[in-house]
Amino acid sequence: SNSRQLGRPNLENGRVQDAKNLRVKLVLLGDSGVGKSCIVLRFVRGQFDPTSKVTVGASFLSQTIALQDSTTVKFEIWDTAGQERYAALAPLYYRGAAVAVVVYDITSPESFAKAQYWVKELQKHGSPDIVMALVSNKADLHEKREVPVQDGTDYAEKNGMFFIETSAKTADNINQLFEEIAKRLPRPSAT
Numbered sequence: 001s002n003s004r005q006l007g008r009p010n011l012e013n014g015r016v017q018d019a020k021n022l023r024v025k026l027v028l029l030g031d032s033g034v035g036k037s038c039i040v041l042r043f044v045r046g047q048f049d050p051t052s053k054v055t056v057g058a059s060f061l062s063q064t065i066a067l068q069d070s071t072t073v074k075f076e077i078w079d080t081a082g083q084e085r086y087a088a089l090a091p092l093y094y095r096g097a098a099v100a101v102v103v104y105d106i107t108s109p110e111s112f113a114k115a116q117y118w119v120k121e122l123q124k125h126g127s128p129d130i131v132m133a134l135v136s137n138k139a140d141l142h143e144k145r146e147v148p149v150q151d152g153t154d155y156a157e158k159n160g161m162f163f164i165e166t167s168a169k170t171a172d173n174i175n176q177l178f179e180e181i182a183k184r185l186p187r188p189s190a191t
């Protein structure tokens with residue numbers, strides 16, 4: 001109803017319960033340097049700027065996408081802002097997150113190991129119905145690849161995650177990442 005739109009949003013578990021317009025909190029996790037900020041910048045501004053640091057502190061960037069069924073999804077994207085160094089604060093950071101995007105760098109086995117650490121943390125402390133994506137970034141650096149695609153897909157499958165290889169540099173699969181997440185969001189039933 002219209003009156004509902006004027007009132008306070010019915011925010012439940014980081015999600016606005018409106019059948020047509022979803023608003024979700026999305027948190028980014030992963031080692032420093034894997035490209036989290038660049039992925040956000042590519043998605044929100046359509047740019048790749050290796051010198052800019054868009055990591056936001058207490059705030060977030062948002063971007064809305066429209067799906068084919070005319071649903072819109074507004075992502076409120078929380079970058080880690082150095083949380084990787086303060087593991088104890090992490091549960092506060094991902095509280096209420098409907099989506100977690102865990103990123104590693106295909107040239108860094110260490111970052112893949114760290115991604116697995118974050119997945120375990122999310123399984124312990126995240127919302128039970130959180131949508132989790134495993135993102136294997138810097139796919140353009142395939143000549144320096146040290147993490148086989150199969151390792152990523154196997155791990156994602158075992159942990160009920162969606163897997164995608166991206167490049168923030170070439171824009172490969174960046175929009176697809178967010179579209180696939182949007183499709184996997186639990187939908188409030190229309191009334």
Ligand code: GDP
Pocket residue numbers: 030031032033034035036037038039049050051053055137138139140141166167168169170
């Ligand atoms: P964050 O610490 O995870 O936020 O990582 P940044 O987004 O700051 O990126 C770290 C570095 O990796 C920067 O020098 C970026 O230019 C570079 N980078 C990020 N994404 C890509 C990518 O897809 N391909 C390549 N070749 N470099 C990338």
